[in-house]
Amino acid sequence: MDFIRRLLGLPPNSKTPGTAEEEVDVMHGADAAGVGGPVEPVIEVPEDTSPQSIASFEKPTSNSGPMTDKPNGAASETKVAAAESDVEMTAGTRPLPPLETIIPQPGERITFGQLSVVGMVRGNNQDSVLSILSSGTSIDDLPDFGLFVVADGMGGHQEGERASAITTRIVAKHVMSEIHTALLTQSMNDPDRPPIANILSAAVQEANDAVTESIPEGGTTVTTAVILGDLAYIAHVGDSRAYLITEERIEQVTRDHSLVQRLIELDQLTPEEAVEHPQRNVLYRAIGQSESLDVDAITRRLPPRSYLLLCSDGLWNMVSEETIMDIVMKYRDPQTACNELVKLANERGGPDNITVTLVQMPG
Amino acid sequence: MVDTQKFPGNVPEQPSSDTLQPGSVLQKRYRITGVIGVGGMGSVYQARDLRFPNVTRYVAVKEMLNLSTDQSMREMTLKNFERESDMLASLSHPSVPEIYDYFPSKTRAYLVMEYINGRDLEAILNASGDALTVETIVQWAIDLCDVLGYLHRHEPEIIFRDVKPSNIMIDQHEQIRLVDFGIAKVFQEGQKGTMIGTEGYSAPEQYRGEATPASDVYGVGATLHHILTQRDPRLEPPFTFADRPIREANPNVSPELEAIIMKALEFNPADRYANAAEMKEALQSLMSRPSLGGVMSAFAGITEAQSSGNEWAVAEGITPVWMFSCEDEIRSSPTVHENLLYIGAHDNNLYAINIADGSFKWKYATDHPVVSTPAIVPDENLVVFGSVDHQLYALDARTGRLAWVVPTKGPVRSSPTVAHGHVFFGSDDGLLYAVRVSGGHKQWTWDGGDPIRSRPLIHGEMIIIGQESGYVVAVDLSGKVMWRFKTKRAVSSSPAEYEGLVIFGSMDWQVYALDIERGWKVWEYRTNKGIISSPAISDDKVFIGSVDGSFYALDASNGRERWQFQTEGQITSSPVCAGSNVYFGGIDGKVYSLDAKTGQLRWSYETGGPVPSSPVVHNDVVYIGSMDKRVYAFKA
Numbered sequence: 001m002d003f004i005r006r007l008l009g010l011p012p013n014s015k016t017p018g019t020a021e022e023e024v025d026v027m028h029g030a031d032a033a034g035v036g037g038p039v040e041p042v043i044e045v046p047e048d049t050s051p052q053s054i055a056s057f058e059k060p061t062s063n064s065g066p067m068t069d070k071p072n073g074a075a076s077e078t079k080v081a082a083a084e085s086d087v088e089m090t091a092g093t094r095p096l097p098p099l100e101t102i103i104p105q106p107g108e109r110i111t112f113g114q115l116s117v118v119g120m121v122r123g124n125n126q127d128s129v130l131s132i133l134s135s136g137t138s139i140d141d142l143p144d145f146g147l148f149v150v151a152d153g154m155g156g157h158q159e160g161e162r163a164s165a166i167t168t169r170i171v172a173k174h175v176m177s178e179i180h181t182a183l184l185t186q187s188m189n190d191p192d193r194p195p196i197a198n199i200l201s202a203a204v205q206e207a208n209d210a211v212t213e214s215i216p217e218g219g220t221t222v223t224t225a226v227i228l229g230d231l232a233y234i235a236h237v238g239d240s241r242a243y244l245i246t247e248e249r250i251e252q253v254t255r256d257h258s259l260v261q262r263l264i265e266l267d268q269l270t271p272e273e274a275v276e277h278p279q280r281n282v283l284y285r286a287i288g289q290s291e292s293l294d295v296d297a298i299t300r301r302l303p304p305r306s307y308l309l310l311c312s313d314g315l316w317n318m319v320s321e322e323t324i325m326d327i328v329m330k331y332r333d334p335q336t337a338c339n340e341l342v343k344l345a346n347e348r349g350g351p352d353n354i355t356v357t358l359v360q361m362p363g
Numbered sequence: 364m365v366d367t368q369k370f371p372g373n374v375p376e377q378p379s380s381d382t383l384q385p386g387s388v389l390q391k392r393y394r395i396t397g398v399i400g401v402g403g404m405g406s407v408y409q410a411r412d413l414r415f416p417n418v419t420r421y422v423a424v425k426e427m428l429n430l431s432t433d434q435s436m437r438e439m440t441l442k443n444f445e446r447e448s449d450m451l452a453s454l455s456h457p458s459v460p461e462i463y464d465y466f467p468s469k470t471r472a473y474l475v476m477e478y479i480n481g482r483d484l485e486a487i488l489n490a491s492g493d494a495l496t497v498e499t500i501v502q503w504a505i506d507l508c509d510v511l512g513y514l515h516r517h518e519p520e521i522i523f524r525d526v527k528p529s530n531i532m533i534d535q536h537e538q539i540r541l542v543d544f545g546i547a548k549v550f551q552e553g554q555k556g557t558m559i560g561t562e563g564y565s566a567p568e569q570y571r572g573e574a575t576p577a578s579d580v581y582g583v584g585a586t587l588h589h590i591l592t593q594r595d596p597r598l599e600p601p602f603t604f605a606d607r608p609i610r611e612a613n614p615n616v617s618p619e620l621e622a623i624i625m626k627a628l629e630f631n632p633a634d635r636y637a638n639a640a641e642m643k644e645a646l647q648s649l650m651s652r653p654s655l656g657g658v659m660s661a662f663a664g665i666t667e668a669q670s671s672g673n674e675w676a677v678a679e680g681i682t683p684v685w686m687f688s689c690e691d692e693i694r695s696s697p698t699v700h701e702n703l704l705y706i707g708a709h710d711n712n713l714y715a716i717n718i719a720d721g722s723f724k725w726k727y728a729t730d731h732p733v734v735s736t737p738a739i740v741p742d743e744n745l746v747v748f749g750s751v752d753h754q755l756y757a758l759d760a761r762t763g764r765l766a767w768v769v770p771t772k773g774p775v776r777s778s779p780t781v782a783h784g785h786v787f788f789g790s791d792d793g794l795l796y797a798v799r800v801s802g803g804h805k806q807w808t809w810d811g812g813d814p815i816r817s818r819p820l821i822h823g824e825m826i827i828i829g830q831e832s833g834y835v836v837a838v839d840l841s842g843k844v845m846w847r848f849k850t851k852r853a854v855s856s857s858p859a860e861y862e863g864l865v866i867f868g869s870m871d872w873q874v875y876a877l878d879i880e881r882g883w884k885v886w887e888y889r890t891n892k893g894i895i896s897s898p899a900i901s902d903d904k905v906f907i908g909s910v911d912g913s914f915y916a917l918d919a920s921n922g923r924e925r926w927q928f929q930t931e932g933q934i935t936s937s938p939v940c941a942g943s944n945v946y947f948g949g950i951d952g953k954v955y956s957l958d959a960k961t962g963q964l965r966w967s968y969e970t971g972g973p974v975p976s977s978p979v980v981h982n983d984v985v986y987i988g989s990m991d992k993r994v995y996a997f998k999a
Contacts, residue, residue, distance in 0.1 A: 143880075143881070188881070188883045189846060189847075189848065189881070189882055189883060191848060191849045191850065191884065193884060195876075195884045195885055195886040195887050195922070196878075196883060196884065196885045196886075197885055197886040197921045197922065198886065228878065228881075228883070229878070229880055229881065230863060230880070231863045231864075231878055231880075231885075233885070257600070259570065259601055262600060262601045262602055263567060263570055263571075263601075263602075266567055266602055266630045267630075268567035268568060268570065268571065268630065269570065269571065273571075277570075279570065284599075284600050284601055285600065290598060296921075297886075297920070297921035297923075298920050298921065299862060299863070299864060299876075299885055299886075299920045299921065300862060300863075300920070301862045301863030
């Protein structure tokens with residue numbers, strides 16, 4: 001609503017523009033300010049707590065953008081809290097009570113959990129997983145950066161696990177030098193830089209070159225997500241998967257490069273038949289298969305408080321989408337949810353290696 | 364993922380230790396001279412028939428290992444082999460190898476047949492695929508269909524099931540020979556067999572364990588596609604032949620031949636030739652009537668003209684529902700609101716036209732041409748638009764009476780955007796304006812320093828605009844620049860939003876997608892000329908025209924091309940999507956409607972002048988202006 005307020009020449013609601021994250025930062029300003037004494041949040045008489053005033057401004061703006069739409073849960077709670085304390089604070093500028101929750105909680109920053117296990121049947125774990133998270137607060141306003149890679153190797157004589165390991169390393173190396181370094185040197189907006197989607201494809205291509213070269217009989221899937229702010233850039237080859245999970249639904253973001261998936265897409269097979277299909281594990285595209293590789297690239301906006309789940313087929317073959325969503329929504333905490341998902345896949349036989357990475361978006 | 368198999372490639376399997384060594388003699392008659400091939404169930408040998416001591420007569424000996432420890436399994440395997448032998452022995456066709464002998468031993472069984480002196484198509488393809496003429500290939504295809512047709516006519520019907528280059532040999536007499544009947548089996552209607560076949564050449568239904576004569580037809584299509592395009596289907600996603608148009612890889616192929624092959628490759632068996640004989644007939648009629656196309660393309664490179672020419676005939680029926688004549692050219696785009704259409708013209712007027720019949724409602728004269736697209740303020744019932752006379756006008760949408768006007772210091776070519784109770788627009792004076800819808804009070808301006816001709820995009824508290832200097836800028840209401848992205852030429856294309864991205868074209872030939880919050884480049888796509896057209900986004904695709912004459916559909920998520928459509932002039936019109944179709948105008952004078960999914964032409968209509976105007980679609984009617992001074996309405 002600050003948008004309209006400023007257009008109309010009214011004072012803003014608070015010192016900072018009304019994004020959820022920044023409002024939360026006001027509450028935790030003491031932490032950021034360090035020893036200089038707690039910041040005194042100058043909270044003006046909050047007009048926005050009067051429902052009428054909001055309504056009167058909102059009415060003509062039915063097509064306002066998502067940013068100015070109804071405040072999300074966390075932010076509104078913050079506002080209510082501010083409003084309540086404000087009743088006492090109007091008399092003076094008494095500092096806020098000491099803050100105990102100075103450790104970033106889920107909801108303020110990107111958080112994630114991950115787990116990779118051998119399962120109940122196999123003798124070795126050919127899956128590899130790698131996650132990197134960079135997050136900070138400064139005047140530069142760098143967005144949270146997350147890199148998440150899941151790879152499911154195939155091939156005997158340890159070639160599967162080697163292929164997936166090399167792939168996670170090389171993808172991470174490439175992304176860190178091409179994206180994260182650019183973030184730190186603030187050169188992301190250089191118009192001559194390669195586009196982000198191309199960098200991810202190139203990272204997977206480089207992994208493919210390495211695997212093709214050094215592990216002739218091995219191969220691997222790879223599903224990787226780079227998160228910058230609220231955008232996820234996903235590159236994908238094979239049948240590991242990325243799911244986007246919100247309160248309302250679970251959506252498979254990636255498309256399996258498997259024979260049965262192609263048959264389903266052509267209406268030649270039902271998803272039910274695919275589960276039983278003797279060739280359900282046949283991939284037509286994987287890392288280490290040939291020199292030329294077509295990499296799927298996907299860009300998705302991740303809504304506040306949504307989850308991005310990356311997993312190998314050891315999970316999705318054993319646990320349905322609905323159950324995955326139920327478990328994530330039940331446990332909420334990414335690491336706990338990962339543990340429970342893996343536990344369930346194992347309880348159901350755990351015939352394959354199981355790898356899960358669960359990223360929770362702030363909001 | 365131990366049980367996840369790698370896609371079967373061309374890796375030869377290791378010969379088992381059971382392989383017969385050269386010199387071994389079977390039945391005191393067949394002396395092994397070499398190994399022709401090694402398969403999962405046994406090997407195929409070259410052997411010399413010792414009954415003919417004075418001449419060198421070679422035979423092929425197919426061996427079937429029977430190593431199962433289970434007695435009944437062993438018997439079944441043997442029975443299968445016997446059945447194959449019996450079936451082969453009962454056949455008589457010049458392209459089917461002759462059977463001479465059959466004998467079982469303890470752990471294996473042998474079939475002795477004609478040794479074919481030649482090379483299989485896969486070897487030929489690898490060695491000299493590009494040297495093959497289309498005529499040669501089609502003749503092989505006819506012969507292949509002939510032998511498959513023979514099998515399909517056999518009682519009971521025989522399905523070969525595994526038509527692929529490595530199972531087709533060309534002997535020393537240049538004759539087609541079909542080899543490896545290992546999985547050809549007597550057809551039994553409705554029975555679901557074991558699923559066998561080679562990835563890449565097998566029909567989709569074979570993966571359900573079903574095979575019909577149409578499945579063999581698919582195999583012929585797949586084989587021809589491989590030979591003619593030189594693209595190995597085993598290295599491509601399954602069933603994607605249509606994604607690799609034959610004539611794109613091989614312009615020597617006629618459209619008619621391509622059509623026959625693509626019909627053979629239909630996913631649905633019922634859409635293919637029912638059997639090989641039908642396909643043979645189609646190929647033969649092509650060969651015998653070169654005047655009607657033949658196998659070779661008459662003149663390579665005219666593909667677009669030919670194909671769109673055909674569709675043109677289909678599309679010719681389109682006629683305007685109505686036409687409305689202005690006094691001068693129309694370069695701007697219409698807006699529809701409550702039964703009225705609003706459009707500006709070079710005669711300085713903004714017109715209001717009844718959409719039902721195209722009758723004149725009112726017009727309002729400015730002092731210069733109107734090139735901006737009007738916007739509607741529903742609550743105030745206003746129509747707002749800019750004029751080259753430096754002003755933004757707001758008129759009562761029903762009567763055309765002036766409500767208010769905002770002067771600027773330059774022509775207003777930018778189209779206004781209405782949001783948050785304000786009208787946002789740019790001017791050639793370099794300013795971005797926000798004025799209140801009620802009363803037109805100038806609330807806010809931002810000086811961008813360069814003319815602004817694109818329509819502002821409002822995203823939350825951000826306003827994103829393209830500048831003639833080539834910058835795309837996101838400013839917030841305090842005038843603070845949130846980000847700035849530099850392209851190499853003017854950005855007149857109006858940005859559009861998709862999934863956290865802002866997408867626009869630039870005169871530097873590129874389509875760009877940026878992180879809308881930060882201005883970081885997510886993807887780019889290069890056309891062959893500048894872009895003035897603004898993107899339309901629908902069904903995860905970006906649609907945009909280029910001055911290079913092509914209309915593009917890109918994947919909004921990564922900028923990869925889905926399809927493109929060639930027109931006969933520049934495209935500066937911005938597309939509009941409605942239903943499953945997309946509409947735009949061309950400088951070639953035509954209004955186009957394409958299928959948004961495939962880029963197939965649905966219809967086009969030729970107006971009397973170039974069409975830089977963008978269409979609007981309302982209740983299944985398309986409205987668009989042309990430089991022939993007319994506004995047209997078509998059934999969508």
